[in-house]
Amino acid sequence: MxxxxxxxxxxxxxxxxxxxxxxxxxxxxxxxxxxxxxxxxxxxxxxxxxxxxxxxxxxxxxxxxxxxxxxxxxxxxxxxxxxxxxxxxxxxxxxxxxxxxxxxxxxxxxxxxxxxxxxxxxxxxxxxxxxxxxxxxxxxxxxxxxxxxxxxxxxxxxxxGTASTLKVMTNYLATANLLTCCEALVTMKAAGMDLATTYEAMKISSGTSFVHETESQLILNGSRDVSFTMDLILKDIGLFQEIAERNDVPLELSPMVIDIMKDGQKRYGERANTDDIIRRLEEATGLSILADGFPAELVDDxxxxxxxxxxxxxxxxxxxxx
Incomplete structure (x- = not known):
């Protein structure tokens, strides 16, 4: 072939x-x-x-x-x-x-x-x-x-067409999860928790997810280099929102996710990595969401x-x- x-x-x-x-x-x-x-x-x-x-x-x-x-x-x-x-x-x-x-x-x-x-x-x-x-x-x-x-x-x-429909749904879920991970990490830092311990608590609990176990590591390292950019994720979550609108589903979280990512793109650049979105909360709180022992890039082991x-x-x- x-x-x-x-x-x-x-x-x-x-x-x-x-x-x-x-x-x-x-x-x-x-x-x-x-x-x-x-x-x-x-x-x-x-x-x-x-x-x-x-x-x-x-x-x-x-x-x-x-x-x-x-x-x-x-x-x-x-x-x-x-x-x-x-x-x-x-x-x-x-x-x-x-x-x-x-x-x-x-x-x-x-x-x-x-x-x-x-x-x-x-x-x-x-x-x-x-x-x-x-x-x-x-x-x-x-x-x-x-x-x-x-x-x-x-x-x-x-x-x-069904595969593409499901794919943009999964990217919407991943983006929403990224935002909740960012909020969790910043809130725990503000509460005085050690961030490496916070990462592990999230990982071994009901709060874990694929996004947390991968992208949270890049956030804590500081590289934030997930090899996926804000223009691409906005395309994908926009497609998910269009599916909802075509099918008369009055989503509430999806428009908020889009607005947050658009603001991140405006602040950090069209081709900024999606994990740079945590910078919005770092800037708002004056906190640095970093910890030792986390990789700069993801490797599938x-x-x-x-x-x-x-x-x-x-x-x-x-x-x-x-």
Whole structure:
């Protein structure tokens, strides 16, 4: 199987690296030449254009920063789509937009899957990230062997668009959790608690979470380098709010989360790391939320394992998966 990959940024570069590490024949494309050079040094081929990538590969994966970027790339590739071609959209995007683009691909005889990832850059780097896949069951079974080389846990979510819907929901939850972790850490500091002890109390209690066990460490170290920026998270939580509005759900916390992150972006820059949001409370209180013994960057210390499909409770498992 010849695989093409477009978008070698923080997440895409690590996903593409997992393909190379697992012996997949890979051709890459990115607007930043230095990223492409790095991959050629590791054994990847370079696409002469995105259209050529679709022409020459069986599967083309995109992992791009916005729905507009994905649409622009697909418009370039669309003339080369034909029966047998598969497009895997691993960007975090709008479910209505992925359905629109998927329809264009299908009109040309190709197949589209929306399959965003979740779990952080450090897990993308080790192949231990989780993947949602939206497509029909037959297509899912066709691409599952490839997805299990990219990630550990793979969930078939339903038709095209369902994976993207769930993905922006998870990013909303992660952002809301980040804000509550920031409030907890600053409040405990103000109350005179040791922050390393506070971190451990949160970790071993009912108050723990994936966000706390990862991003709180970066906050306490002071690096705050989570490799995810405010412009991207505002895109994602904005998409979640749009889903709620389209379905007449009167959310209360979501607009507040958006307003807080917008204020953080205004203060610290469009491309500031999302964990910089704690600075709002540091500045308001005059407190420094730092502690010794925490890492400057996240490293996945779990060994890489073969990926596998996961199933919702009560789901009927296909015979092939038993």
């Amino acid at each position: 010849e695989v093409g990959f477009i978008g070698l940024g923080n997440v895409g570069g690590k996903l593409a690296g997992s393909l190379l590490r697992n012996g997949i024949s890979l051709t890459v494309s990115d607007l930043k030449p230095d990223l492409v050079v790095d991959f050629t040094a590791r054994g990847a081929q370079v696409a002469e254009s995105t259209a050529a990538l679709m022409r020459d590969c069986d599967v083309v994966i995109t992992c791009l920063p916005s729905p507009a970027a994905s649409a622009a790339v697909m418009n370039e590739m669309l003339p080369e789509v034909r029966p047998g071609k598969i497009w895997l959209e691993m960007s975090t995007t709008d479910e209505a937009e992925i359905r629109r683009l998927a329809a264009l691909v299908e009109e040309k005889g190709g197949t589209a899957v929306d399959c965003p990832v979740s779990g952080g850059c450090h897990r993308a780097d080790t192949g231990n990230i989780s993947i949602f896949a939206g497509c029909d069951r037959a297509t899912f079974e066709q691409v599952l062997p490839l997805l299990t080389r990219l990630g550990r846990r793979v969930l078939h979510t339903g038709p095209v 779990e060994p890489e394992e073969p990926g596998y499909e996961v199933f919702p409770p009560g789901a009927e498992r296909p015979v092939a998966a038993e």
